[in-house]
Amino acid sequence: MTDLPSTMRAVVLKHDGYSGTMTGPTITDASEWLVDAELPVPTPGPGQVLIRLRTASVNPSDIHFIKGEYGQPRVKGTAAGFEGCGHVVATGKGAEGLQGLRVAFVAAGSGAWAEYVVTQMQMCIPLRPDISDDDGAAQIVNPLTAMAMVDIANEDGDAFVVSAATSQLGKLMCSLGRDLGLKPIAMVRRAETAPMLKELGAAEVLVTTDPDVARQFAELSxxxxxxxxxxxxxxxxxxxxxxxxxxxxxxxxYGKLGSDAPTLTQTGQLIFMGKRIEGFWLTNWMMTTPPADQMRVVTEVQARFADGRWKTDVSERLTLGDLISNLADALKTSDGKVMITP
Ligand SMILES: NC(=O)c1ccc[n+]([C@@H]2O[C@H](COP(=O)([O-])OP(=O)(O)OC[C@H]3O[C@@H](n4cnc5c(N)ncnc54)[C@H](OP(=O)(O)O)[C@@H]3O)[C@@H](O)[C@H]2O)c1
Structure with missing residues (x-):
């Protein structure tokens, strides 16, 4: 680690623990939740790598997390951000094989919104040279979730329903579903996005702001x-x-983008019709899916990005230095991810 600086720029959490709220992945002012800091460059322990950040992405889970609404507690003063890509510049014992590689990663030791990130070697995927940094920075959370959830849809019938279909994940699932011969039914808020979703692979698109949408869905169902x-x-x-x-x-x-809580008005649906309400969290999928199956999925994900079947739409680019002042406005732009560079 001799040629590395001793400190780094990072955007860190302002609060500890959980907030007890569930107000959704929106913010009006990032400075309520985040502050700029100069931190020591972390040292990788056994099985860990140190990554010099190239690009980090902003996912809804990042926003839930900084607000204390995610499935793990915040630690005040540590860097925010879950996902990105960069070069491995130092390794702990057992992780030497990743030295020098460009990898996609999920941060599991320190946050991704920093010049340097420590994470477990298992949380890294070496990137093919034909994968761009933008695709590399959004290579794990949404693509693996898309593959896992469309697999579930594929278990029963050929049609499945996707809400918030204009999200990056929704788009990935519509095109994957079409490629597998399935019929994705896309639910969107904005009518003008319907042609784009159809082109991507949705068999049908319904607009949730149409007052007649429930009846239209019942007919389609x-x-x-x-x-x-x-x-x-x-x-x-x-x-x-x-x-x-x-x-x-x-x-x-698998997400909580809506601000109103759902109600349960027809319990007979569960009792008499054999219906089920479940959750999906990628973290659990990664902990329970055998490594060989995960490797098959990762290889397919990279192939899809490399040959253009999938791509990451980018709406805004920010640097670590202007993240806090511009994040709230950047998140207002639909149709793509906010990307962060050092
Ligand atoms: N459980 C897991 O393991 C897991 C893994 C990955 C992602 N996720 C979840 O998947 C969801 C999508 O993630 P992403 O990264 O793909 O999101 P994204 O690309 O940031 O897109 C979110 C989009 O959803 C739409 N949206 C926002 N609020 C909505 C609402 N109330 N009703 C309908 N649409 C709404 C907006 O598009 P319009 O303005 O066009 O409507 C927005 O651009 C998030 O909830 C995320 O937390 C969960």
Missing amino acids: AKLKPRVFLDAVMDPLSEQIFCAMPNRARWIC
Whole structure:
């Protein structure tokens, strides 16, 4: 580590623990949650690597996390950010094989919104040279989730429902579903995004702001019989969609973009129709899926980005230095990820 600086720029958490709120992945002022800091460059322990950041992405989970609304507690003064890509510049015992490689990573030792990041070697994926830094910085969280959830959809019938389909993850799932011969039913808020979703692979697109959407969905459900609902919104409309699905349908909740809480108005749906409400969290998938299966998925993900079947749409680019002042505004732009460079 001799040629490395002793300190680095980082954007760190202002609060500890959980907040007890669930107000969604939006903020009006990032300085409520984050502060700039100069931290010591971390040292990788056994099985860990030190990565010099090239690009980090901003996911909804990052925003839930800084607000204390995510599945793990905050530690005040540590760097924020879960995902990015960069070069391995130092390794701990057992991780020497990654030295010098450009990797996609999930931060599991220190946060990604910093010039240097420590993480476990298992949280790194060496990147093919034909993968761009933008795709590399968004190579794990959404693509692996898309592969895992479309696998679930593929278990039962050919139609499945995707809410918040204009999200990066929703787009990946629509195109993967189409490629597998499935029929994704995309739910979007903005009618103008329907042609884009159809082109990407949605068999049908419904606009949730249309007052008639529940009836339109019921008609479509009777025809296509979707049995899996991949839902990142989880609001009262979600329950109406679930109730209009056929028996044995599964409502798989994996995000909370909607601000209103869903209600449960028809308990008979669970008792008499054999329907299920479940959750999906990539962290659990990574802990329970055998390494060989994960490797197959990772290889397919990189192939899809390399040949252009998938791409990461970028809406805004920020640096660590202007992140706090510009993040709230940058997140208002739909249709892509906010990317951060050092
Ligand atoms: N459980 C897991 O393991 C896991 C893993 C990865 C991602 N996720 C979740 O997956 C979701 C999508 O992530 P992403 O990174 O793909 O998001 P993203 O690209 O940042 O896109 C979010 C998009 O969702 C749409 N949206 C926001 N609020 C909405 C609402 N109330 N109703 C409908 N649409 C809404 C917006 O598009 P429009 O303005 O066009 O509507 C927004 O651009 C997030 O909830 C995230 O937390 C979960």
